[in-house]
Every structure is written in structure tokens, then in C-alpha cells.
Amino acid sequence: MIGKMYVQAVPTADMNRNTDWFTYPGVWTTYILILFFCWLLVLSVFNCTPGMAWTVINLCHFVVTYHFFHWKKGTPFPDDQGIYNGLTWWEQIDDGRQLTRNRKFLTVVPLVLYLIASHTTDYQHPMLFFNTLAVLVLVVAKFPNMHKVRIFGINGDQ
Amino acid sequence: MIKIPYLAALTTLFSYGLLFVFGQLRDFFRKIFDYWSHSKLQGYAPICLGLEDFYIRRLYLRIQDCFNRPISSPPDAWFDVVERISNDNNKTLKRTTKVSRNFPQAPAVLGLMEALQPCIPNWRSVWRIFVGKPAAVVFGMGYVTNSAILPVLIGKGGLIISDSLNHKSIINGARGSGATVRVFQHNTPYHLEKVLREQIAEGQPRTHRPWKKIIVVVEGIYSMEGELCKLPEIVAICKKSKAYVYLDEAHSVGAVGKTGRGVCELLGVDTADVDIMMGTFTKSFGSCGGYIAGSKELIKYLKYTCPAHVYATSISPPAAQQIISSIKVILGEDGSSRGAQKLARIRENCNFFRSELQKMGFEVLGDNDSPVMPIMLYNPSKIPAFSRECLKQNVAVVTVAFPATPLLLARARICISAAHTKEDLIKALEVISRVGDLIGIKYFPAEPKKQQLEETRVKFE
Numbered sequence: 001m002i003g004k005m006y007v008q009a010v011p012t013a014d015m016n017r018n019t020d021w022f023t024y025p026g027v028w029t030t031y032i033l034i035l036f037f038c039w040l041l042v043l044s045v046f047n048c049t050p051g052m053a054w055t056v057i058n059l060c061h062f063v064v065t066y067h068f069f070h071w072k073k074g075t076p077f078p079d080d081q082g083i084y085n086g087l088t089w090w091e092q093i094d095d096g097r098q099l100t101r102n103r104k105f106l107t108v109v110p111l112v113l114y115l116i117a118s119h120t121t122d123y124q125h126p127m128l129f130f131n132t133l134a135v136l137v138l139v140v141a142k143f144p145n146m147h148k149v150r151i152f153g154i155n156g157d158q
Numbered sequence: 159m160i161k162i163p164y165l166a167a168l169t170t171l172f173s174y175g176l177l178f179v180f181g182q183l184r185d186f187f188r189k190i191f192d193y194w195s196h197s198k199l200q201g202y203a204p205i206c207l208g209l210e211d212f213y214i215r216r217l218y219l220r221i222q223d224c225f226n227r228p229i230s231s232p233p234d235a236w237f238d239v240v241e242r243i244s245n246d247n248n249k250t251l252k253r254t255t256k257v258s259r260n261f262p263q264a265p266a267v268l269g270l271m272e273a274l275q276p277c278i279p280n281w282r283s284v285w286r287i288f289v290g291k292p293a294a295v296v297f298g299m300g301y302v303t304n305s306a307i308l309p310v311l312i313g314k315g316g317l318i319i320s321d322s323l324n325h326k327s328i329i330n331g332a333r334g335s336g337a338t339v340r341v342f343q344h345n346t347p348y349h350l351e352k353v354l355r356e357q358i359a360e361g362q363p364r365t366h367r368p369w370k371k372i373i374v375v376v377e378g379i380y381s382m383e384g385e386l387c388k389l390p391e392i393v394a395i396c397k398k399s400k401a402y403v404y405l406d407e408a409h410s411v412g413a414v415g416k417t418g419r420g421v422c423e424l425l426g427v428d429t430a431d432v433d434i435m436m437g438t439f440t441k442s443f444g445s446c447g448g449y450i451a452g453s454k455e456l457i458k459y460l461k462y463t464c465p466a467h468v469y470a471t472s473i474s475p476p477a478a479q480q481i482i483s484s485i486k487v488i489l490g491e492d493g494s495s496r497g498a499q500k501l502a503r504i505r506e507n508c509n510f511f512r513s514e515l516q517k518m519g520f521e522v523l524g525d526n527d528s529p530v531m532p533i534m535l536y537n538p539s540k541i542p543a544f545s546r547e548c549l550k551q552n553v554a555v556v557t558v559a560f561p562a563t564p565l566l567l568a569r570a571r572i573c574i575s576a577a578h579t580k581e582d583l584i585k586a587l588e589v590i591s592r593v594g595d596l597i598g599i600k601y602f603p604a605e606p607k608k609q610q611l612e613e614t615r616v617k618f619e
Contacts, residue, residue, distance in 0.1 A: 026167030
């Protein structure tokens with residue numbers, strides 16, 4: 001039945017091929033499903049409590065999304081000739097416009113993960129400390145005021 | 159509008175994610191190994207940063223054998239495709255001496271690759287008659303036509319509004335011109351109007367002075383969609399806002415329209431309304447090169463300023479003669495009705511092929527009468543599967559993936575030629591149907607065949 005559902009793919013006006021895939025349908029669902037299946041995988045491999053598994057997912061999610069959204073700059077295509085070489089993926093999406101639906105969704109996901117992880121571990125230390133650190137860094141990095149800001153020149157252009 | 163099955167969208171995104179993760183892992187380990195081995199750079203900087211060609215190294219090279227297949231026969235209804243082998247998992251390919259006879263689905267539209275006659279001078283006048291504009295200038299290469307003309311026509315202080323799915327040559331020319339570039343949603347005239355009004359109201363960035371010139375760039379048939387441009391509405395909007403229209407007819411000249419004059423004839427737009435018409439000779443005329451047709455003053459100006467005309471060599475005589483002969487055949491001036499027959503046959507062929515594919519349940523894009531037919535594949539793994547399976551059964555298909563198309567929407571692009579006969583097409587349909595069943599790209603329900611319909615009717619009675 002789910003195989004019979006169709007969605008319309010509206011052609012996007014985003015010219016940056018590194019980020020235009022995010023405007024197509026199914027991306028949000030895929031993101032959430034990947035997180036859920038990774039949680040199941042961690043539970044089955046490590047044989048830990050669900051709370052520990054959610055903490056592991058939260059921290060891995062922090063490392064992966066920080067690296068790809070806020071650390072790596074530029075695009076993986078040589079045809080772009082380096083126009084976006086000074087911008088991270090987060091600064092490139094939606095053509096640099098702030099507070100769009102995609103950005104709001106991406107800001108909410110780490111918050112929800114944090115709530116689930118801290119709830120299922122009953123707010124115990126040391127998990128709570130690491131989860132809070134992860135969510136603080138991610139959410140601050142996504143503020144509109146942090147657009148193109150490089151603190152202390154870390155990850156700035158050479 | 160493309161209707162994607164939701165499950166296909168999810169699995170496509172997941173597959174690309176997986177490929178990306180594996181590529182990153184391999185790059186990470188490659189960096190570790192390279193740190194220990196000594197560097198061959200001898201103090202020079204590397205040519206490209208590791209992350210710039212990530213897509214080419216880790217995704218494109220894995221299925222390299224499905225793209226850019228060399229052929230060793232003139233383009234016709236049946237080709238000889240040279241087979242290639244690879245010893246290092248597709249990183250490099252070596253040509254073998256074996257060739258296989260294949261039925262191609264690539265742009266060789268009117269099948270006019272055959273006869274060449276002795277050279278006749280004054281052929282630009284023949285071309286002017288064909289396109290319907292007062293003057294024309296010709297270049298040796300189609301890509302260069304777009305990328306060298308746009309910088310000459312417009313510069314800093316001007317505005318280029320181009321369709322979001324325009325060809326790379328137009329994007330290259332627009333970027334090289336120095337003008338501000340804005341994009342409107344593919345083939346959506348009301349979005350074009352919105353963008354035009356916004357931009358005219360705002361003026362140039364920062365100074366807010368009025369724009370020096372506005373050019374709207376559209377294509378006749380979009381090569382990856384097979385859709386015709388909504389030219390009448392777009393021309394009306396541009397007339398209202400006094401913007402110039404630049405029409406790129408690479409795929410449509412010589413192939414659509416009653417006498418093959420392109421998309422203006424098909425949609426009933428007066429060629430005087432389109433300011434600059436551009437096209438190439440590669441597809442329908444079996445030659446190489448591109449042209450620009452426009453008013454006499456425009457062409458005179460281009461001849462003095464365009465570097466592709468001033469500093470380049472002229473188009474070579476055999477290519478020119480091929481074009482003249484092709485035009486004569488299309489217009490019927492060589493005495494036979496070969497041109498009219500070919501135009502009628504291509505229209506029949508493409509309508510037949512498209513309707514059969516749609517009946518089988520494939521998702522085929524494009525309008526009726528357009529010789530370009532993309533079949534949607536979506537998943538990145540179905541691209542090499544479709545390509546290699548069809549090649550085994552002697553049908554060579556062209557598959558297109560990211561970055562030529564959007565990420566989710568990988569497709570196999572089929573171009574019908576007038577040189578294909580009905581038997582060829584039926585054979586190709588059988589092969590594509592079998593391979594499609596094997597791979598699972600029949601995303602829409604197939605229409606039941608006539609006998610089954612009658613059986614159900616009998617059952618109800």
C-alpha cells in the first residue's frame with residue numbers, strides 16, 4: 001500500500017547541486033527513519049539499555065552532523081569552481097536564507113533526540129552531561145546570527 | 159510535474175546516503191595510508207582538493223562503464239559499440255578490439271548522417287531561409303556558441319533570468335558574463351513573471367539602479383525532460399516587461415514542427431518575437447557546430463566582438479556541406495520528399511514509442527511529439543543495472559544521473575530517430591520491457607491488454 005503512494009516532485013529553483021536534494025520530497029522521513037534504524041542496530045549489537053542506545057545515537061548524530069553540516073566547506077563537484085568554498089553546508093542550504101522550513105526542521109531534530117535520550121536514561125550523569133553538550137553545540141551552530149561566523153578563526157579560510 | 163512513488167524516494171535517498179558514507183570511509187582510510195607512504199608531490203600543491211572531486215572518484219567512477227561508450231561506426235539506426243574491460247574495478251577502462259552491433263537510443267534524430275555532396279558556397283543564406291530570421295552567424299562548436307555569446311551580449315549591470323534546468327553551456331556563459339543571474343522554476347511562466355517584477359522593482363544589487371538589459375534564456379526542448387517550453391506565455395511576459403528572449407533550440411530545430419523549423423513553428427510563435435535564436439547542428443543535421451540567428455545589427459555586432467568568431471577557425475567544409483545537404487533534404491529542395499517523410503516518420507515513431515512505454519507502466523516524461531523520452535529510474539543502483547542488462551541484449555541506452563539531473567531523478571534517456579523502423583522499435587520495446595520487469599522500474603500500473611479486457615467484460619455479463 002505504501003508502494004502505491006505518489007508524491008509530486010516540484011522542480012526546485014535552487015542552483016546549488018550540493019543542497020538542492022534537500023528540497024525534494026521524502027528527505028525528512030528518510031532522516032528520521034535512518035535515526036530510528038540506527039537505534040535498533042545499536043540496541044541489537046551492543047545489548048545495552050534503550051537509554052544508552054539513544055545516548056549513543058545522540059552523540060554519533062552530533063559528531064556526524066557537526067562534521068558534515070558545520071565543518072566541511074565547499075561542494076563535492078569541480079564544476080562549481082569553488083564558489084561555495086568558504087561556506088559550510090548549513091550556510092549553503094536554501095541559498096543562505098535563514099529560518100526556512102528545512103532549517104527549522106534540522107534545528108528541531110537534535111532537540112527531540114536530546115529529550116528522548118535524557119528521558120530514557122532518567123536524567124542520570126554522565127550521560128546527561130554529554131547529551132546536553134551535544135545539543136548546545138548543535139543548536140548554537142544553527143542560530144541565524146552564526147551565519148558565516150568563525151569563532152577565533154577556527155575553520156576559517158586560509 | 160514528476161510523480162515519484164514515495165517508497166522509491168525514500169530508498170533512493172537511503173542508497174545515496176549509503177554510497178556517500180562508504181565513499182567517505184574509503185577517503186578516510188586513503189588519507190591514513192597516504193600519510194604513511196611518501197608523497198610524490200615534491201613540494202607542489204595538489205591539482206584539486208580531495209573534497210572537490212569526491213563525487214567523481216567515489217560515485218561516478220564506480221559505474222564508469224555505463225557512460226561515454228565509444229562507437230566505431232557512423233551514427234545510424236544500428237551502431238558498433240566498442241567493448242571495454244577494466245582490471246581495477248572501473249577506475250580505468252581499456253578498449254578491446256571487439257565490437258558489438260547495438261541498437262542505440264541516442265540523439266541521431268533525423269538519420270541524416272548518410273550522403274555528402276560536393277561543396278556549395280553561400281550556405282548561410284540557406285540557413286537564414288530555414289530559421290526565418292534576417293541574419294545568422296555560425297560557430298564550430300555548439301557548447302562554445304552559448305558560452306561565448308552570452309558574455310558578449312550582456313555584462314555587469316545586466317540581468318540574466320534562466321530556466322532552472324538550462325544546459326551547462328548556458329550556465330557557463332551566464333557565469334562568465336559578469337551579469338547577475340536569477341533562476342525561475344522550470345517552465346513556470348507565472349514564476350518567471352514574479353521574478354521579473356521583483357527584479358525590475360529592486361534594480362541592480364546594492365545601487366538599486368535600473369538594469370541595463372534583461373535577457374530571459376529558455377530552451378526549446380529540454381534535453382533531460384523532453385518537455386516543450388511554454389513559449390507563447392513566456393514571450394508574452396517578456397514583451398510586457400521589455401526583456402529580451404534567447405531561445406536555445408539544440409534539440410528542437412529540424413525535429414519538431416510541420417516543416418522541421420523548430421519549436422516556434424510548432425507552438426505558433428512568430429520568430430520576430432524571439433530576439434535571439436540559437437541552435438546546434440549536432441542533433442538533427444548530423445554535423446557539428448552551432449548558430450545564432452537574429453537581427454542584422456545584432457549579427458554584425460557579434461561578428462566583430464565574439465571571440466568564438468574572431469579568433470576561432472571557421473566551421474570545416476565537410477561539416478558545412480553536410481548541413482546544407484540536410485537542410486535541402488528537410489525543405490524538400492533536393493526534389494524528393496525524403497525530408498517530409500522523415501519528419502512524419504519521426505513524429506509517428508516517437509508517439510508510438512511513448513504510448514507503448516506508458517502502457518507498459520513505465521514513467522515516461524515529456525510532451526507528445528517530442529523525440530526525447532526519459533524513463534525514470536530513481537535509484538542509483540538501477541542506473542548501471544538498466545544500462546548493462548540492455549547492453550547484454552544489444553540495446554545501448556544512455557543513462558543520466560546526478561549531477562546532470564536532480565539527485566532523486568536519475569533516468570534513462572531515449573531519443574527516437576527517423577532512421578529507426580517499426581520492427582526495430584518493437585524489438586527495443588520488448589528488451590526494455592523485459593529489463594524493466596527484472597529491475598522493477600514499472601512504477602505505474604500497466605494497462606491490461608485488449609484480450610484481458612474482453613475476458614473481464616464477458617465475466618461481468
